[in-house]
Amino acid sequence: MPTRRELADVIRVLAMDAVQQANSGHPGAPMGMADMAEVLWREFLKYNPANPHWWNRDRFVLSNGHASMMLYAVLHLTGYPLSMEEIRHFRQLGSRTPGHPEHDLAIGVETTTGPLGQGLANGVGMALAEKVLAAHFNRPNLNIVDHYTWVFLGDGCMMEGVSHEAASLAGTLALGKLICLYDSNGISIDGKVVGWFTDDTPKRFESYGWQVIRDVDGQDGEAVAAAIRAAQAHTARPSLICCRTEIGFPAPTKGGTAKAHGEALGADEVAAVRKILNWHEPPFVVPERLREAWNGEIKGRAAEQRWQELFARYRAAHPDLAAEFERRMQSALPQNWPQVRAKSFETAAATSGAQATRQSSQNVLNILTAELPELFGGSADLTGSNNTLAKDVKVLTPGDFSGSYLHYGVREFGMTAMMNGMSLHGGLVPFGGTFLTFSDYARNAIRLAALMRQRVILVYSHDSIGLGEDGPTHQPIEQLSSLRLMPHLHVWRPADALETAVAWSALIERIDGPGCLVLTRQGLPQVAATAKPDHIARGGYVLLDCKGTPESIVIATGSEVGLALDAVKAAQSQGRRVRLVSMPCTEVFDAQDEAWRESVLPSKVVKRLAIEAGATGLWWRYVGSEGQVFGIDEFGASGKGPELFKKFGFTAENVTKLVLESAR
Ligand SMILES: Cc1ncc(C[n+]2csc(CCOP(=O)(O)OP(=O)(O)O)c2C)c(N)n1
Numbered sequence: 310m311p312t313r314r315e316l317a318d319v320i321r322v323l324a325m326d327a328v329q330q331a332n333s334g335h336p337g338a339p340m341g342m343a344d345m346a347e348v349l350w351r352e353f354l355k356y357n358p359a360n361p362h363w364w365n366r367d368r369f370v371l372s373n374g375h376a377s378m379m380l381y382a383v384l385h386l387t388g389y390p391l392s393m394e395e396i397r398h399f400r401q402l403g404s405r406t407p408g409h410p411e412h413d414l415a416i417g418v419e420t421t422t423g424p425l426g427q428g429l430a431n432g433v434g435m436a437l438a439e440k441v442l443a444a445h446f447n448r449p450n451l452n453i454v455d456h457y458t459w460v461f462l463g464d465g466c467m468m469e470g471v472s473h474e475a476a477s478l479a480g481t482l483a484l485g486k487l488i489c490l491y492d493s494n495g496i497s498i499d500g501k502v503v504g505w506f507t508d509d510t511p512k513r514f515e516s517y518g519w520q521v522i523r524d525v526d527g528q529d530g531e532a533v534a535a536a537i538r539a540a541q542a543h544t545a546r547p548s549l550i551c552c553r554t555e556i557g558f559p560a561p562t563k564g565g566t567a568k569a570h571g572e573a574l575g576a577d578e579v580a581a582v583r584k585i586l587n588w589h590e591p592p593f594v595v596p597e598r599l600r601e602a603w604n605g606e607i608k609g610r611a612a613e614q615r616w617q618e619l620f621a622r623y624r625a626a627h628p629d630l631a632a633e634f635e636r637r638m639q640s641a642l643p644q645n646w647p648q649v650r651a652k653s654f655e656t657a658a659a660t661s662g663a664q665a666t667r668q669s670s671q672n673v674l675n676i677l678t679a680e681l682p683e684l685f686g687g688s689a690d691l692t693g694s695n696n697t698l699a700k701d702v703k704v705l706t707p708g709d710f711s712g713s714y715l716h717y718g719v720r721e722f723g724m725t726a727m728m729n730g731m732s733l734h735g736g737l738v739p740f741g742g743t744f745l746t747f748s749d750y751a752r753n754a755i756r757l758a759a760l761m762r763q764r765v766i767l768v769y770s771h772d773s774i775g776l777g778e779d780g781p782t783h784q785p786i787e788q789l790s791s792l793r794l795m796p797h798l799h800v801w802r803p804a805d806a807l808e809t810a811v812a813w814s815a816l817i818e819r820i821d822g823p824g825c826l827v828l829t830r831q832g833l834p835q836v837a838a839t840a841k842p843d844h845i846a847r848g849g850y851v852l853l854d855c856k857g858t859p860e861s862i863v864i865a866t867g868s869e870v871g872l873a874l875d876a877v878k879a880a881q882s883q884g885r886r887v888r889l890v891s892m893p894c895t896e897v898f899d900a901q902d903e904a905w906r907e908s909v910l911p912s913k914v915v916k917r918l919a920i921e922a923g924a925t926g927l928w929w930r931y932v933g934s935e936g937q938v939f940g941i942d943e944f945g946a947s948g949k950g951p952e953l954f955k956k957f958g959f960t961a962e963n964v965t966k967l968v969l970e971s972a973r
């Protein structure tokens with residue numbers, strides 16, 4: 310039987326050689342963490358390489374994603390469908406081994422990492438999802454949801470603020486089956502971290518309520534194994550295992566220095582490492598006896614088989630619950646979804662009088678949460694403002710995970726990265742709220758949701774200067790257009806109750822991507838109550854048409870649709886042929902077929918006016934060079950909402966003037 314060290318050295322050599330071959334990448338972290346990886350994957354992690362989708366597998370997150378070659382080496386060695394050919398093509402266009410791990414469950418990559426710190430927050434979300442699903446589904450002696458979440462992370466992750474947000478909440482929630490191994494090598498890109506990172510990390514995590522296992526020799530497999538056993542013995546709190554390692558070990562001149570972090574070691578150093586490790590194989594060749602010892606297929610199949618038997622017993626005892634568990638893990642909507650959706654539309658369309666769309670959103674949630682237990686809500690300490698807590702929804706508390714709503718505290722970035730983790734875990738559809746302007750705090754996690762195409766729903770209220778007295782710090786200006794620039798993200802800014810209901814259903818039905826719901830604080834008239842929901846669902850539609858070919862088209866979103874409607878009616882009453890288009894979601898509109906887009910915005914009508922209480926930039930593509938955009942390209946001001954709208958020209962009088970001008 311090979312020794313632990315020999316098995317770990319396979320990772321070291323593969324990482325070093327793959328980076329050398331690509332002449333690009335990060336050899337140091339994989340070489341330093343090789344022993345930690347060997348212990349975790351060969352002794353503790355529960356996985357089946359033949360079925361990376363197995364619902365009750367342990368989740369593994371490589372938060373220091375630059376160590377991607379460690380993950381690829383381990384996935385290859387344990388028997389996931391990741392060939393040596395792919396490792397040879399590390400970092401090459403079209404390979405399954407990109408520079409940083411990209412969510413690819415078919416080969417066992419659970420989440421996209423690289424932006425430091427977020428992997429830890431993903432892991433917290435996964436560990437939370439495990440607790441919630443266990444509370445929803447487990448029955449005495451039938452724990453069908455029962456797995457660990459493991460995270461490897463480095464100094465960079467620890468320095469990032471998001472690690473504080475996520476670890477702090479993980480401690481409060483006592484996510485005891487979250488076990489994190491910290492690669493503490495004292496090095497980051499600029500050199501020895503003592504110049505910029507001297508926190509007492511163990512104390513910091515202890516203060517969050519974690520179990521901290523300090524000062525473990527991360528290159529001593531037995532010591533790491535003992536630490537993991539200690540972590541598992543105590544599942545009342547999440548665990549942090551602080552592993553001292555040497556970056557790039559055992560490279561003789563670059564090891565222990567930042568030189569090993571992010572570039573190929575060079576031919577001489579690679580040869581020297583081979584000598585030190587007594588490694589005689591050419592690159593990308595692994596001796597059979599080491600391969601055999603690494604392979605996890607037999608063990609994995611047996612582990613899943615045991616769970617399948619458990620699940621069969623569960624199904625026999627609780628057939629309905631078993632079917633519901635399968636439905637949720639498969640991201641399928643319940644059978645009565647068409648009726649639920651119809652009810653939410655009917656209720657919304659019956660709304661009378663002015664209503665803020667954040668309130669409309671809550672009314673929709675009152676209907677949806679009662680029928681879709683997978684909806685898992687929350688807010689970054691703005692529950693009463695975002696209106697994200699529906700009636701009869703139980704709030705999750707540290708001792709009781711049967712709730713479906715979490716008070717995330719003031720942690721927009723952590724919340725969003727956790728929601729990504731929950732969505733990746735499966736079984737939950739997370740939605741979470743904050744003010745639109747603070748979406749910037751969460752921005753990179755939104756980006757990763759989009760990159761990974763996760764069904765994460767971001768509820769952003771207080772969507773314009775209309776929020777009033779809180780002033781320019783709280784008034785979003787560029788956020789709307791800026792979010793719309795993000796690939797795969799759907800940004801819905803509904804104009805009234807019915808558009809809000811349609812936006813919710815569109816985001817719930819869209820299983821392959823995230824979306825934002827951008828909502829007002831102030832009341833809005835019901836302008837689209839008689840529109841057809843399937844027209845609204847196309848992202849842009851004719852809300853009010855004129856007789857004959859329009860002289861001009863007015864396009865508006867959200868709170869400006871009501872204003873535009875009055876102005877267009879006024880223009881029509883003066884004999885102008887003006888059409889009004891409501892455009893709640895530009896991305897969805899852009900994805901419609903040519904016939905629909907042309908029917909809404911006929912290309913021959915070049916006089917167009919877009920109106921939105923935000924940055925104008927993006928609208929030029931819809932109005933063209935002969936058009937006009939009326940928006941706000943400066944920061945707002947502190948004052949009452951209606952007065953601000955007046956100050957910035959969003960009045961019936963001014964908008965009517967603009968509409969009349971557009972038709973001239
Ligand atoms: C959010 C973010 N900022 C910056 C980077 C660029 N970056 C990649 S690795 C790294 C240093 C990480 O240090 P550490 O985690 O200690 O890694 P080690 O050098 O020990 O491998 C930086 C700054 C990044 N990937 N993500």
Ligand SMILES: [Mg+2]
Pocket residue numbers: 463464465492493494495496497
């Ligand atoms: Mg480091």
